Amino acid sequence: AIQLTQSPSSLSASVGDRVTITCRASQGISSALAWYQQKPGKAPKLLIYDASSLKSGVPSRFSGSGSGTDFTLTISSLQPEDFATYYCQQFNSYPHTFGGGTKVEIK
């Protein structure tokens, strides 16, 4: 199974900060990567698919980049509602796998 390693596992940031989360795959997955946001007690919400495509309705401050094994989720200006845990997920091959998550906390 393809392993996804996210870093950092947690971070503290302030409103307005630029935040970058990375996801590294154990083997090449082309652009078959998605990013999700999860808030406590809620289901994950799709933000980005195909590594860099923004899901309709998701604010443009979220962006994704990368291909192959290295990927990045960037929040250009952190908003209060963005404090959550973020997961990457690969869909290049089965079993689909998720990264371990990055918790974004308020500084």
Added chain:
Amino acid sequence: QLQLQESGSGLVKPSQTLSLTCAVSGGSISSGGYSWNWIRQPPGKGLEWIGYIYHSGSTYYNPSLKSRVTISVDRSKNQFSLKLSSVTAADTAVYYCARDQQYFDYWGQGTLVTVSS
């Protein structure tokens, strides 16, 4: 708007079988191009994909759970189901159903299943 809703037993005894159902509304489970999935999340931990089923009935399971998992579909009721046998405390988790078009674009709200005697 597509909606998914999990239901089933919230408490299962060790060694017994966990059974959950996901009811789909606002769209047909028989729509082509999508698979219907189960994903779980132990308390305070990350996400684990369990398996999928297509409307045709074809399935694929995570090898780590394959020997204990069965996913089935009831097209007449527009729902699909999960059975996980021989459960232990390690199977305690929030179980989600989700639609997959490679990535998971619609999710149920999740249901907590606790394995305890």
